[in-house]
Amino acid sequence: xxxxxxxxxxEIITGHTxxxxxxxxxxxxxxxxxxxKYKTSVGDAIEMMEEAxxxxxxxxxxxxxxxxxxxxxxDATKKAIVKVFKRNLIFHEDILEDLKAxxxxxxxxxxxxxxxxxxxxxxxxxxxxxxxxxxxxxITEHGRIFISLPGVPAEMQQILTDSVIPxxxxxxxxxxxxxxxxxxxxxxxxxxxxxxxxxxxxxxxVRLAYLPAYSGVDLRVLAAADxxxxxxxxxxxxxxxLESTVGKYIFGREDDSLESVVGQLLLxxxxxxxxxxxxxxxxxxxxxxxxxxxxxxxLGGLIAYDNEIKIEQLGVEREIIEQHGAVSEPCxxxxxxxxxxxxxxxxxxxxxxxxxxxxxxxxxxxxxxYIGLASAHANRARLFKLGLKREIIRTRAVYAAMEMLRQxxxxxx
Amino acid sequence: xxxxxxxxxxEIITGHTxxxxxxxxxxxxxxxxxxxKYKTSVGDAIEMMEEAxxxxxxxxxxxxxxxxxxxxxxDATKKAIVKVFKRNLIFHEDILEDLKAxxxxxxxxxxxxxxxxxxxxxxxxxxxxxxxxxxxxxITEHGRIFISLPGVPAEMQQILTDSVIPxxxxxxxxxxxxxxxxxxxxxxxxxxxxxxxxxxxxxxxVRLAYLPAYSGVDLRVLAAADxxxxxxxxxxxxxxxLESTVGKYIFGREDDSLESVVGQLLLxxxxxxxxxxxxxxxxxxxxxxxxxxxxxxxLGGLIAYDNEIKIEQLGVEREIIEQHGAVSEPCxxxxxxxxxxxxxxxxxxxxxxxxxxxxxxxxxxxxxxYIGLASAHANRARLFKLGLKREIIRTRAVYAAMEMLRQxxxxxx
Numbered sequence: 001x002x003x004x005x006x007x008x009x010x011e012i013i014t015g016h017t018x019x020x021x022x023x024x025x026x027x028x029x030x031x032x033x034x035x036x037k038y039k040t041s042v043g044d045a046i047e048m049m050e051e052a053x054x055x056x057x058x059x060x061x062x063x064x065x066x067x068x069x070x071x072x073x074x075d076a077t078k079k080a081i082v083k084v085f086k087r088n089l090i091f092h093e094d095i096l097e098d099l100k101a102x103x104x105x106x107x108x109x110x111x112x113x114x115x116x117x118x119x120x121x122x123x124x125x126x127x128x129x130x131x132x133x134x135x136x137x138x139i140t141e142h143g144r145i146f147i148s149l150p151g152v153p154a155e156m157q158q159i160l161t162d163s164v165i166p167x168x169x170x171x172x173x174x175x176x177x178x179x180x181x182x183x184x185x186x187x188x189x190x191x192x193x194x195x196x197x198x199x200x201x202x203x204x205x206v207r208l209a210y211l212p213a214y215s216g217v218d219l220r221v222l223a224a225a226d227x228x229x230x231x232x233x234x235x236x237x238x239x240x241x242l243e244s245t246v247g248k249y250i251f252g253r254e255d256d257s258l259e260s261v262v263g264q265l266l267l268x269x270x271x272x273x274x275x276x277x278x279x280x281x282x283x284x285x286x287x288x289x290x291x292x293x294x295x296x297x298x299l300g301g302l303i304a305y306d307n308e309i310k311i312e313q314l315g316v317e318r319e320i321i322e323q324h325g326a327v328s329e330p331c332x333x334x335x336x337x338x339x340x341x342x343x344x345x346x347x348x349x350x351x352x353x354x355x356x357x358x359x360x361x362x363x364x365x366x367x368x369x370y371i372g373l374a375s376a377h378a379n380r381a382r383l384f385k386l387g388l389k390r391e392i393i394r395t396r397a398v399y400a401a402m403e404m405l406r407q408x409x410x411x412x413x
Numbered sequence: 414x415x416x417x418x419x420x421x422x423x424e425i426i427t428g429h430t431x432x433x434x435x436x437x438x439x440x441x442x443x444x445x446x447x448x449x450k451y452k453t454s455v456g457d458a459i460e461m462m463e464e465a466x467x468x469x470x471x472x473x474x475x476x477x478x479x480x481x482x483x484x485x486x487x488d489a490t491k492k493a494i495v496k497v498f499k500r501n502l503i504f505h506e507d508i509l510e511d512l513k514a515x516x517x518x519x520x521x522x523x524x525x526x527x528x529x530x531x532x533x534x535x536x537x538x539x540x541x542x543x544x545x546x547x548x549x550x551x552i553t554e555h556g557r558i559f560i561s562l563p564g565v566p567a568e569m570q571q572i573l574t575d576s577v578i579p580x581x582x583x584x585x586x587x588x589x590x591x592x593x594x595x596x597x598x599x600x601x602x603x604x605x606x607x608x609x610x611x612x613x614x615x616x617x618x619v620r621l622a623y624l625p626a627y628s629g630v631d632l633r634v635l636a637a638a639d640x641x642x643x644x645x646x647x648x649x650x651x652x653x654x655l656e657s658t659v660g661k662y663i664f665g666r667e668d669d670s671l672e673s674v675v676g677q678l679l680l681x682x683x684x685x686x687x688x689x690x691x692x693x694x695x696x697x698x699x700x701x702x703x704x705x706x707x708x709x710x711x712l713g714g715l716i717a718y719d720n721e722i723k724i725e726q727l728g729v730e731r732e733i734i735e736q737h738g739a740v741s742e743p744c745x746x747x748x749x750x751x752x753x754x755x756x757x758x759x760x761x762x763x764x765x766x767x768x769x770x771x772x773x774x775x776x777x778x779x780x781x782x783y784i785g786l787a788s789a790h791a792n793r794a795r796l797f798k799l800g801l802k803r804e805i806i807r808t809r810a811v812y813a814a815m816e817m818l819r820q821x822x823x824x825x826x
Contacts, residue, residue: 013449015439016624026428036426039454190524193485209423209487212565220424281702285695285716292770292803300722303698303714357705385519389544390705392567
């Protein structure tokens with residue numbers, strides 16, 4: 001069944017609010033096997049909504065709209081529905097009573113304007129709203145289903161989960177879908193393609209997407225089939241192929257983050273980590289500690305921005321910096337070694353580089369980053385060339401450092 | 414001029430990626446006085462794109478699409494453009510040379526598949542991409558403008574800012590607009606409203622918007638008039654009123670960041686800064702050093718995640734932690750004091766708090782954060798209650814710390 005999602009509101013059109021509702025609905029409906037084909041956003045003007053509703057009802061069997069159901073004048077979705085479906089608004093006493101009771105519970109008298117919320121298009125079903133005043137509206141006509149939900153994300157999500165999804169599960173949804181996301185790091189999109197594509201044969205109904213970000217490239221496998229088992233098997237077949245070609249770079253699946261995967265590896269092996277950062281200025285520590293419970297394996301770090309700090313706190317020999325510079329393999333290695341000692345940690349990572357825009361030279365251009373690692377078994381550093389933009393260089397350096405640690409722990413095991 | 418924004422990608426349609434690109438573009442274009450009327454999202458299938466492009470070109474004078482410009486097979490936007498505009502793809506040697514040079518700079522050989530990126534629809538202009546391989550494409554035909562940009566947010570933003578906006582500014586947009594953004598921090602949206610609204614009188618054509626973020630609340634003044642001078646004067650009148658009521662909280666304008674404003678204050682006063690971080694794990698250091706040239710005033714920091722590090726490295730007395738806990742006013746003050754000494758800095762900031770989701774108690778719930786400051790004149794700490802979510806708490810703490818330093822430097826002067 002083809003689906004169109006319509007999000008309504010001037011704040012969405014002008015970009016002052018990022019539309020997260022359509023992503024939430026899209027994920028839920030895709031998971032149920034619906035084919036989300038279109039997403040549209042329109043402002044609060046009635047005629048724009050009418051036009052969007054008409055077009056959506058023409059090209060999709062199921063239309064889900066969010067927003068514009070509040071009690072105030074600028075909430076015009078119901079007016080547009082009434083026009084499109086040519087129906088009158090009918091007063092529902094039970095809805096009003098329920099609303100009044102909830103205001104009373106909170107010790108507040110219901111503002112009169114909320115009476116509007118008990119007016120629904122004739123013949124519509126409604127889905128209860130547990131926290132807000134706008135109920136969900138459902139109209140079926142000529143084989144089309146039109147559902148209108150409030151725009152407040154928490155209210156929309158509650159109604160969708162409690163009422164809309166159970167309702168939709170009762171309908172035939174066509175094909176079953178299986179979606180798997182493999183997360184890679186340390187390799188370019190084009191390099192992955194070169195490894196994958198020569199031997200790649202996509203079965204009918206199976207799609208592969210590359211989703212690049214600065215932290216790595218995600219590979220999304222999407223398989224459609226007549227039933228769930230078949231879709232799952234098709235997806236798994238491609239997943240196995242991807243693992244056989246680029247498995248080394250796959251650190252996790254779905255919502256796994258590299259920081260949580262590395263954290264779990266440290267926990268599983270009962271090891272601790274400390275960091276020494278120059279050009280990233282704390283971003284590696286911040287990323288590692290973005291995982292709740294990181295205190296179980298992360299001891300701390302030194303932001304050694306000034307060279308004197310590298311010498312005094314981390315014990316990097318002055319000669320190393322004078323001879324090779326602070327951005328050098330020996331300096332990165334010495335930083336990691338000193339950091340491991342200072343924090344009495346099992347593993348230490350260090351980052352020193354030129355994040356720009358200034359400080360680059362012909363020999364060491366902006367983007368030159370050395371990442372060091374120290375453990376009971378190793379003390380080494382590696383050169384990376386991470387691009388030209390400060391923010392991107394720093395983010396890539398953080399993920400490259402974590403990946404270096406992941407490979408090290410996997411090698412030891 | 415009516416605008417339609419089209420975002421392309423299966424990951425957007427299925428909700429696996431939240432579309433932030435259309436919000437960014439919407440904000441920028443609204444700020445320029447364009448009338449963003451439609452937003453549409455479609456998947457990666459060529460025929461869906463074709464349909465969306467055709468419809469958009471029918472109902473809008475300017476169409477901006479993002480996504481689907483990568484070098485791999487699933488990136489089909491160029492194929493759809495070629496069909497809609499009935500043009501051939503032409504090879505551009507200069508684009509290929511530029512791309513090869515950039516790969517070389519990073520010490521990597523360009524994968525052959527990237528040659529696709531030098532193929533552009535006949536007669537199209539292109540906008541350079543400074544970080545990625547896909548250039549922006551611009552086609553004008555029958556009074557319509559069609560612009561296609563890559564989907565990676567940083568690349569899209571760079572091309573939009575550097576090339577598309579200057580290009581669009583050259584087109585007529587109707588009335589003259591003046592937009593001023595005042596940036597505040599350390600005060601809630603509702604508190605600002607209470608200070609501003611009693612005496613607020615908005616002239617016709619003038620609008621005021623509150624744009625809250627975790628780092629603070631921006632106030633956007635938008636004034637429309639028949640000519641630029643008049644629009645500018647209207648906007649300035651409201652700006653002066655806002656400065657008279659909430660000026661204390663305004664740290665900058667437009668793209669000023671708190672970190673760059675604080676950095677400039679340190680530079681102007683020839684002072685240095687060091688940081689000691691517990692729950693933020695390096696985010697304060699990272700934010701301070703996100704400003705190019707921060708090495709002129711930022712010496713470094715200690716990420717004292719483990720309590721022993723606070724004691725050993727920062728010299729916090731063990732009794733303070735035993736008696737008051739690591740999340741306490743005396744501990745935060747001692748951390749700042751010890752940090753100032755350790756790094757021999759003029760100013761030191763410290764952050765210690767409970768970022769959750771675990772570790773909270775009745776007395777010190779999640780969101781409890783103490784921020785400390787040490788200078789030649791002061792050593793104190795202050796309690797903040799910063800919400801319930803880990804990421805938000807950490808971001809708010811970082812901005813609260815920088816604001817504490819800003820006020821301190823302003824007070825000394």
